Amino acid sequence: MDDLLLRRVRVGLGGQLSDVRVNDGRVTAITEPGSPGFAARLVDGHGGTLLPGLVDAHVHMVQWATFRRRIPLEAARSAAQACELLLAHLLATPSQPSELVVGAGFRDGLWPDKPHKELLQRALPGRAVALFSADLHTLWLSPAALKLIGRDHPTGVLLENDCMSATAQLPTAAIEVQDRWVTEAVTAAAARGVTEIVDYEYADTVTDWTRRATPAARVSCVIARHLLDQTIERGLRTGDVLPDSDGLLTVGPYKLFVDGSLNTRTAYCHDPYPGTDSPGLLELPLSSLVPLMERASSHGLIPAVHAIGDEANTIALDAFAQVGCPGRIEHAQLLSSADVARFAALGVIAAVQPAHQPDDRDVADVYWEGRTSRAFPYRSLLASGARLEFGSDAPVAPLDPWDGIASAVFRTDDERPAWHPEQALPLVDALAAASGGRRGVSVGDVADLMVTAADPSGLSAGDLRTLPVTATLLGGRVTHLV
Numbered sequence: 001m002d003d004l005l006l007r008r009v010r011v012g013l014g015g016q017l018s019d020v021r022v023n024d025g026r027v028t029a030i031t032e033p034g035s036p037g038f039a040a041r042l043v044d045g046h047g048g049t050l051l052p053g054l055v056d057a058h059v060h061m062v063q064w065a066t067f068r069r070r071i072p073l074e075a076a077r078s079a080a081q082a083c084e085l086l087l088a089h090l091l092a093t094p095s096q097p098s099e100l101v102v103g104a105g106f107r108d109g110l111w112p113d114k115p116h117k118e119l120l121q122r123a124l125p126g127r128a129v130a131l132f133s134a135d136l137h138t139l140w141l142s143p144a145a146l147k148l149i150g151r152d153h154p155t156g157v158l159l160e161n162d163c164m165s166a167t168a169q170l171p172t173a174a175i176e177v178q179d180r181w182v183t184e185a186v187t188a189a190a191a192r193g194v195t196e197i198v199d200y201e202y203a204d205t206v207t208d209w210t211r212r213a214t215p216a217a218r219v220s221c222v223i224a225r226h227l228l229d230q231t232i233e234r235g236l237r238t239g240d241v242l243p244d245s246d247g248l249l250t251v252g253p254y255k256l257f258v259d260g261s262l263n264t265r266t267a268y269c270h271d272p273y274p275g276t277d278s279p280g281l282l283e284l285p286l287s288s289l290v291p292l293m294e295r296a297s298s299h300g301l302i303p304a305v306h307a308i309g310d311e312a313n314t315i316a317l318d319a320f321a322q323v324g325c326p327g328r329i330e331h332a333q334l335l336s337s338a339d340v341a342r343f344a345a346l347g348v349i350a351a352v353q354p355a356h357q358p359d360d361r362d363v364a365d366v367y368w369e370g371r372t373s374r375a376f377p378y379r380s381l382l383a384s385g386a387r388l389e390f391g392s393d394a395p396v397a398p399l400d401p402w403d404g405i406a407s408a409v410f411r412t413d414d415e416r417p418a419w420h421p422e423q424a425l426p427l428v429d430a431l432a433a434a435s436g437g438r439r440g441v442s443v444g445d446v447a448d449l450m451v452t453a454a455d456p457s458g459l460s461a462g463d464l465r466t467l468p469v470t471a472t473l474l475g476g477r478v479t480h481l482v
Helices: 061-067 077-093 117-123 141-146 160-170 175-189 205-211 227-234 288-299 311-323 342-346 356-367 376-381 399-410 429-434 461-465
Strands: 004-011 016-022 025-032 041-044 048-053 053-059 101-106 130-131 138-141 157-159 194-199 216-222 249-257 303-307 325-330 346-352 388-390 447-453 469-474 477-481
Touching: 004 447, 004 469, 041 477, 048 053, 048 216, 053 325, 053 388, 053 399, 061 175, 077 101, 077 117, 077 130, 077 138, 077 311, 117 141, 138 141, 138 160, 157 160, 175 194, 175 477, 194 469, 205 216, 205 249, 216 227, 227 288, 227 342, 249 325, 288 311, 303 311, 311 325, 311 342, 342 346, 346 376, 356 399, 376 388, 388 399, 388 429, 399 429, 399 461
Parallel strands: 004 041, 004 048, 053 194, 101 130, 194 216, 216 249, 249 303, 303 325, 325 346, 346 388
Antiparallel strands: 004 016, 016 025, 048 447, 130 138, 138 157, 447 469, 469 477
16 A cells, blocks of 8 residues: 655645645544655645545446447437437537447436437438437437347337346447446546445446456445345355455445336326326335345345335335335435435435436426425435435436535526525535545545545535546545646
8 A cells, every 4th residue: 555645735624734644545644734754655735625535326337438428418408409419419420320329318308399219210310329318217219229129119218127128238339348438437537536436337246347457446336136146146245345356346235126217207206297197117016125125135235225206215215114224225306204204213324316406406396396395305314314425326417426516515507596405415514425424534544535626615516516636545545646
C-alpha cells in the first residue's frame, strides 16, 4: 500500500487546512500544514476539501459502459422526434448498414404519440434498430431487429420481462471489448470521486469482475435472482471478499423485483393509473417473495428488493417483516405514509436514486397525481431514522454521485423551483448517503478519499453538480489526480 502524504487539504466541510498522512491504506495522522515527515509520495491538495470517497450503490455496469457509446435520445419529446435524432446522428457518424443501430435514454411517459416498429421502419428501412428507454424497462425494436432475435411482436415495444429477455438476445460487443469499456467507465467514475460501486448487472457479476483487471474502485457484485442456487453451491455470502482481488471485490446482495417502473407505468401502486384500471405490474407477490428471501437469507445472502410503487413497497416491507432479515429496498419512489417509519423499524436500508426525482417529476405529476407529497420522500425517511444510501441506477442516470447529491439537496435540475422542497436533504446528510454512511475523515479510517476543488457548502445546484474533483484515493492508492 502507498505511504502517502496529502498536503494542504481542508478536512471536512468548513475544515481547517491540514496535512494528512496515509499508511497501509488507512489515515494515520492529521496534522498542521507543513509538519515534518517523509512519505514515498506527496500529493498537493491545493487547499481543496478532503471528504470520504463516494459510493454509487446501484449501477448496471456493463449497460452503463455500453450506454456511453449509444445514440442519446434523452432530448426526444415524441416517438417521431426520437426517429429524427437517430437519423441526425447516423448522418453525422455513418455506420455499416449491417450494424445494429442502438439508441438509449428515451422517456415516453408523456409523449403525444406512441413508439411503434413501423416508425423505425419508415425512418430506417430494413435497418435493425434497438432503442432502450431511460428506465431500462422498455425496448423498442424495428422489424429487422425483431427478425434478428427470432421474434415477432405487434408493435415492437417490449416491456419488463419481454424487454429483459430480448435484450439478452441482442448482439453485443466481444467480452474483451466490454471489459475495456467497463474499465474506462470505472476510471471516469474515479474522476468524480467514486471509490466504490455496487453492480446490479443482470449477469454473473462475480465471474465477470473476477475476470477483469484490478478496478479503480471497490466493487460489490450483486447476485441476480436466477443465480441463487449456483451462488449457494459456490458457498458465497454477502460481504465475502473474493479471492485474488486485492480486497476490492466482494459479494453483494441478492436482487429481486416486486414491480416495474414509473415511466413504463408498471410500478405497482395502491391506486390505478389515471384513465385505466391497472395499478401496474406485480412481478413477485408476497407468497412468492417470502420463500426466495428466506432461502437467500438462510445462506447469508442479504436481499435487495426492487420496489417503486407504494403497493410494491408495502409488499416488500411485509416480506422483510415476515422473514426477519436485514436488507435493502431499491428505489422506494412512492411510499404510503404508514410505511415510511417501517424502514427504520425493520432495519431495511432505503437505497434511493435522487437524480430520478427531477427526471421523473413531470411524469409523476401526471400518473401519481395527488400522491406526489409521498414521492421520493427522502427527508421523511431520514427523519424516521431510516438509513439512506444513494445510487444512480446508471445508465438510468449518469454514474456521477454529484448529480444525485445536488438533486437530493435542491430537488430540481433546471430553472424551475424545487419539487416538494419539504423532502430536500441537508448537504451533510446527502453527502453521508452518497458516501456509504461516512460523515467525515478521521485517523484510522480506510483511505477511500476524495479532494474537491472547493468546499461543497453553499454552492448552487449547478456548481454542486459540476464540482471538480482534484484527487481520489482508493485504500491510499491514487486513482485520479489533476
